[in-house]
Amino acid sequence: MEKIVISEGPEETMALAMDLARRLGEGEVVALVGELGTGKTTFVKGLARSFFIPEEILSPSFLLARTYRGQRILHHIDLYRVRTIEELEEVGLTALLPPEEGVTAVEWADRLPRAIPKNAVWVYFEHAGGDRRKITIRR
Ligand SMILES: Nc1ncnc2c1ncn2[C@@H]1O[C@H](COP(=O)(O)OP(=O)(O)OP(=O)(O)O)[C@@H](O)[C@H]1O
Numbered sequence: 383m384e385k386i387v388i389s390e391g392p393e394e395t396m397a398l399a400m401d402l403a404r405r406l407g408e409g410e411v412v413a414l415v416g417e418l419g420t421g422k423t424t425f426v427k428g429l430a431r432s433f434f435i436p437e438e439i440l441s442p443s444f445l446l447a448r449t450y451r452g453q454r455i456l457h458h459i460d461l462y463r464v465r466t467i468e469e470l471e472e473v474g475l476t477a478l479l480p481p482e483e484g485v486t487a488v489e490w491a492d493r494l495p496r497a498i499p500k501n502a503v504w505v506y507f508e509h510a511g512g513d514r515r516k517i518t519i520r521r
């Protein structure tokens with residue numbers, strides 16, 4: 383199934399993520415792909431809002447990953463700086479792909495597609511002028 387949406391601003395991107403979040407089961411992985419500033423982290427903020435996570439979602443770039451707990455658990459991984467699956471294994475992150483508990487969202491998932499489970503939901507972000515983003519959800 384494929385859904386293509388033009389988002390006119392961050393709130394719309396978050397609303398789209400909340401809509402997806404309601405359909406996600408335990409152990410699912412959301413793979414996010416798109417250039418800098420296209421809205422990947424904004425989308426994760428929408429997932430977090432749907433899970434009633436009280437903390438602010440920050441870019442996990444320096445830590446590689448963070449786990450947030452609300453009504454449900456959200457793991458947030460950023461593969462921007464990761465080159466190999468071995469690196470991911472070393473820091474224990476393959477255990478979150480897929481997670482035993484909660485949902486895992488992965489920014490820059492296309493950097494290491496082999497690390498992403500086969501049944502992941504893929505979300506592609508593209509700049510479409512100004513605040514517009516073309517967002518494609520494939521599952
Ligand atoms: N329609 C939109 N959807 C999402 N973000 C938008 C939109 N319009 C404007 N923005 C702005 O674009 C920026 C998107 O930043 P965000 O951190 O979500 O991108 P990212 O894809 O995670 O970038 P990075 O690759 O650096 O991690 C934010 O400042 C947000 O406010």
Ligand SMILES: [Mg+2]
Nearest residue numbers: 422423441489
């Ligand atoms: Mg980001």
